Amino acid sequence: MSTAPTTPKTRSERLDALPFTKAHGRLLAGSGVGWALDAMDVGLVSFVLAQLAVQWELGNTELSWIASAGFLGMAIGATVGGLLADRVGRRHVFAVTLLIFGIATGASALAWGLGVLIALRFIVGLGLGAELPVASTLMSEFAPPRIRGRIIVFLEAFWAVGWIAAALIGYLVVPTSDDGWRWALAIGAVPAIYAAVVRFKLPESVRFLESRGRYQEAESIVREFEAAAGVSSPEASRTDVVASDRTATAPGLTARERLRGLWSPLHRRDTGALWIVWFCVNFSYYGAFIWIPTILVASGFSLVRSFGFTLIITLAQLPGYAVSAWLIEAWGRKQTLATFLAGSAVSAVLFGTATTEPMIIVFGMCLSFCNLGAWGALYATTPELYPTVLRATGAGWAAGVGRIASIIAPLSVPALLLGGHGLLFSVFAAFFIVAAVAALFLSNMRGRSLD
Numbered sequence: 242m243s244t245a246p247t248t249p250k251t252r253s254e255r256l257d258a259l260p261f262t263k264a265h266g267r268l269l270a271g272s273g274v275g276w277a278l279d280a281m282d283v284g285l286v287s288f289v290l291a292q293l294a295v296q297w298e299l300g301n302t303e304l305s306w307i308a309s310a311g312f313l314g315m316a317i318g319a320t321v322g323g324l325l326a327d328r329v330g331r332r333h334v335f336a337v338t339l340l341i342f343g344i345a346t347g348a349s350a351l352a353w354g355l356g357v358l359i360a361l362r363f364i365v366g367l368g369l370g371a372e373l374p375v376a377s378t379l380m381s382e383f384a385p386p387r388i389r390g391r392i393i394v395f396l397e398a399f400w401a402v403g404w405i406a407a408a409l410i411g412y413l414v415v416p417t418s419d420d421g422w423r424w425a426l427a428i429g430a431v432p433a434i435y436a437a438v439v440r441f442k443l444p445e446s447v448r449f450l451e452s453r454g455r456y457q458e459a460e461s462i463v464r465e466f467e468a469a470a471g472v473s474s475p476e477a478s479r480t481d482v483v484a485s486d487r488t489a490t491a492p493g494l495t496a497r498e499r500l501r502g503l504w505s506p507l508h509r510r511d512t513g514a515l516w517i518v519w520f521c522v523n524f525s526y527y528g529a530f531i532w533i534p535t536i537l538v539a540s541g542f543s544l545v546r547s548f549g550f551t552l553i554i555t556l557a558q559l560p561g562y563a564v565s566a567w568l569i570e571a572w573g574r575k576q577t578l579a580t581f582l583a584g585s586a587v588s589a590v591l592f593g594t595a596t597t598e599p600m601i602i603v604f605g606m607c608l609s610f611c612n613l614g615a616w617g618a619l620y621a622t623t624p625e626l627y628p629t630v631l632r633a634t635g636a637g638w639a640a641g642v643g644r645i646a647s648i649i650a651p652l653s654v655p656a657l658l659l660g661g662h663g664l665l666f667s668v669f670a671a672f673f674i675v676a677a678v679a680a681l682f683l684s685n686m687r688g689r690s691l692d
Contacts, residue, residue: 252447252463257386264469268383271443272376273396275339277403279369284407287416289422293536296419301352301655308531308651310359314366316644322371323637324496331379332445342368347430350423364497365668370644374636380626381618382446393621394566401558408552425601448629485672511626514682519643521676525669526652557606558613569621574682577616583678584611586670626688
């Protein structure tokens with residue numbers, strides 16, 4: 242006896258059943274451009290610090306505060322942005338934060354003193370911190386479940402594009418004059434403002450709209466994606482059906498209720514393990530990569546030569562993302578994440594003990610490859626662990642906890658450098674190992690519906 246195929250009844254099921262379409266591609270590109278611009282700004286800071294150390298005669302402590310001010314803003318932005326995204330929607334928070342970041346970056350180029358630059362970097366951080374977890378949340382809620390992890394890694398791969406752009410600007414623009422760092426920041430501001438305008442045209446999350454009772458808007462977006470896939474939409478949809486939620490079903494949860502939901506018995510283990518991973522990865526990544534150009538200059542390399550090394554090391558991020566994108570669906574989330582983190586630990590030790598130019602480049606590329614592969618897996622895993630009403634909050638707070646580490650790390654580097662590069666990168670390796678162990682306690686949502 243044959244069974245006739247049935248049409249998915251809920252909008253989420255209809256969306257999940259679609260292949261990857263041009264509509265998905267536009268969403269990925271629109272989200273990815275902003276992601277790349279974020280990376281370009283963070284990357285440019287490492288080159289700006291190296292020039293300001295010479296031009297403004299700043300010591301490591303002052304340089305640390307410039308970097309940490311941005312990360313303090315990112316910590317606040319991530320936590321507040323996640324709460325707002327679950328309250329008012331992903332798309333608007335996504336666009337407004339990029340606009341804040343773009344304007345503040347442009348203003349940073351005009352900074353006339355250390356205090357002003359620190360204050361503006363804090364404002365830049367507010368926009369940066371809120372955007373990244375919201376972007377991954379929005380994309381994960383549209384991506385087909387069977388390739389969702391891979392799509393989020395591709396989104397994260399735009400980070401490498403932005404960091405490579407930063408390395409190119411740092412190499413070609415920053416050393417050209419005393420105002421090179423100003424021109425570098427100005428270059429980053431213009432496309433960011435443009436991208437914010439484009440971002441308003443992106444669709445709102447269907448799952449979010451349903452959680453707020455906005456069924457007509459949700460239906461319109463699903464039909465748009467079905468049309469892009471050449472799939473006929475049903476004549477009538479069950480607008481009264483909303484995807485089930487494992488923690489809370491009320492559309493108007495308060496911020497306190499959403500935070501409490503992250504630590505409910507169902508999510509407690511994931512939240513705890515996730516926060517540990519985010520904290521440790523942020524500490525090691527930003528502690529290392531923000532300081533690499535400055536460390537190389539302090540080791541006797543010229544500004545141009547150290548920037549050239551950093552550019553080569555940065556190129557290894559792209560294959561790291563590519564391997565992560567393949568493994569995350571072929572192997573699994575936590576296995577891929579833990580493996581790349583273990584590789585990061587080994588690479589950090591080797592880089593810290595490198596004594597020749599080839600060793601610096603090779604081990605630096607290994608660190609870049611493994612670390613960014615881990616970042617791709619982490620961003621793919623994070624939004625999957627929570628239901629719709631908690632998803633942006635969960636992703637935002639995990640990122641916010643991680644940003645606390647990114648504040649501490651740049652401030653810790655000057656003290657750790659007193660023990661030499663070996664000690665510094667051994668500390669980074671230890672944090673990577675702790676993160677790898679914590680990653681093994683995360684749930685694996687490969688191929689499963691978000692709700």
